[in-house]
Amino acid sequence: MTSQRVAGRYTLQHEIGHGAHGAVWAAHDEILGRTVALKRLGATAGRGDDAIRAEREARLAAQLGHAHVVAVYDLVTEASGAWLVMERVEGPALSDVVRDAPLTPDEAARLLAPVADALAQAHALGIVHRDVKPSNILAGPEGAKLTDFGIARGSDDATLTRTGLVTGSPAYLAPEIATGGQATPASDVWSLGATLVHLLTGRPPYHRDDLDNGPLAVVYRIAHEDPPVVPDAGWLAPLLARTMAKDPKARPTMAEVRGHLARTVVAAEQTMAMPAVRASRRTTRVIAAIAAAVVLLVLVTALVLRPDGDEGTSGAGKDSGSPGTTTTAPTTPAAAPTAEEMETFARNYVATASADPSRGFAMLTPGYQAASPEYADFWGRVRRPQILTVTADPAAMTVTYRYKYVLAGAGRRSELVTLDLVDQGGSLLIDNATSR
Numbered sequence: 001m002t003s004q005r006v007a008g009r010y011t012l013q014h015e016i017g018h019g020a021h022g023a024v025w026a027a028h029d030e031i032l033g034r035t036v037a038l039k040r041l042g043a044t045a046g047r048g049d050d051a052i053r054a055e056r057e058a059r060l061a062a063q064l065g066h067a068h069v070v071a072v073y074d075l076v077t078e079a080s081g082a083w084l085v086m087e088r089v090e091g092p093a094l095s096d097v098v099r100d101a102p103l104t105p106d107e108a109a110r111l112l113a114p115v116a117d118a119l120a121q122a123h124a125l126g127i128v129h130r131d132v133k134p135s136n137i138l139a140g141p142e143g144a145k146l147t148d149f150g151i152a153r154g155s156d157d158a159t160l161t162r163t164g165l166v167t168g169s170p171a172y173l174a175p176e177i178a179t180g181g182q183a184t185p186a187s188d189v190w191s192l193g194a195t196l197v198h199l200l201t202g203r204p205p206y207h208r209d210d211l212d213n214g215p216l217a218v219v220y221r222i223a224h225e226d227p228p229v230v231p232d233a234g235w236l237a238p239l240l241a242r243t244m245a246k247d248p249k250a251r252p253t254m255a256e257v258r259g260h261l262a263r264t265v266v267a268a269e270q271t272m273a274m275p276a277v278r279a280s281r282r283t284t285r286v287i288a289a290i291a292a293a294v295v296l297l298v299l300v301t302a303l304v305l306r307p308d309g310d311e312g313t314s315g316a317g318k319d320s321g322s323p324g325t326t327t328t329a330p331t332t333p334a335a336a337p338t339a340e341e342m343e344t345f346a347r348n349y350v351a352t353a354s355a356d357p358s359r360g361f362a363m364l365t366p367g368y369q370a371a372s373p374e375y376a377d378f379w380g381r382v383r384r385p386q387i388l389t390v391t392a393d394p395a396a397m398t399v400t401y402r403y404k405y406v407l408a409g410a411g412r413r414s415e416l417v418t419l420d421l422v423d424q425g426g427s428l429l430i431d432n433a434t435s436r
């Protein structure tokens, strides 16, 4: 136990774990009154490298804002070093989950489908994670969450080259990286496949009991040997074979992987419950994490398979529920806005409207403002909004997102919202919103 306080507000409680780049601590945020996780940086490597990593991680995680990406709240620098302040996930890393026994294909698919969704979103934004592995996926009560974007590469980080090979985990590296090539979305697909192998077998791929398992030996095997065949892969075997195709071009996109895992999960849900024998071998905490993941997956899958979505709940969303936008970056497209700009607009809108309803209201057209008398009342009660999915249709000038939030006095809600946008003088405004 320690009473050390970081940045005057985070009281360290206990060490949760230790990675190659420093310790991770549970801490209490004295200002917001919540538990957070603090990762200490700079303890082992050069401080400059760690600071760069941390800044990149903070920036990319914030850019993603995905429900299955560990949120980064802050980055603080003290005399003792730099600290990354993150959402604390109450659950083990997947590498710990499979320490006693491997998962069944159903269990593995349930856990990884939302992670594939987060990665698909990252890829759509030009971000390659580059270190997808079981210890970077945490099994929390809201489902699995991806962390450690420290060596991820954004589209504007063209100068970052070899860091992944040095600090990434050799066992999950794609063959093209093991032979000196550049990381691409396809190499994340391989690494997710390698993660799947670990979950189904309890070991990293290319691990051999009879051979040297040092990093260089493993990298050599990745480059020169065929991927492992997993006898217990069941119905995931075809997907596994495709994700771990040696030729990156032969691999599916992450969006396809996500779709396959999610569809499979829904099919499995219709025919069977969670396998009781296997479930009894896990901690209840992990079972809860898997169950929560199923709930979220069904939401995501419902969106993918049934674009009409489910019945919405919040009446408030109809008039005042979802129009929104940013005060900082109403996009100023030269021509028509792109899908990415519209999606960013929607994300920024929800964040802005919930933080300051008057600023959100300013992003509606005058006509829609007049039609939204309950706007401030609704957004003033929205807490902790989280965008789960967002898709824009530039031709129709609509952007549709599913988000969940807590409505003060009414509890948790989830809604599918479509915003009709108009481009007024280079700025986007919301002309109507419908929610289901």
Ligand SMILES: Nc1ncnc2c1ncn2[C@@H]1O[C@H](COP(=O)(O)OP(=O)(O)OP(=O)(O)O)[C@@H](O)[C@H]1O
Pocket: 016, 017, 018, 019, 020, 021, 022, 023, 024, 037, 039, 070, 086, 087, 088, 089, 090, 091, 092, 093, 135, 136, 138, 147, 148
């Ligand atoms: N936000 C978090 N909430 C809860 N636990 C976390 C969080 N981030 C990391 N941990 C835990 O802390 C431990 C160390 O994490 P860290 O990311 O530093 O290292 P790693 O991923 O295991 O290794 P490496 O640094 O080589 O990538 C892990 O066991 C992980 O379970």
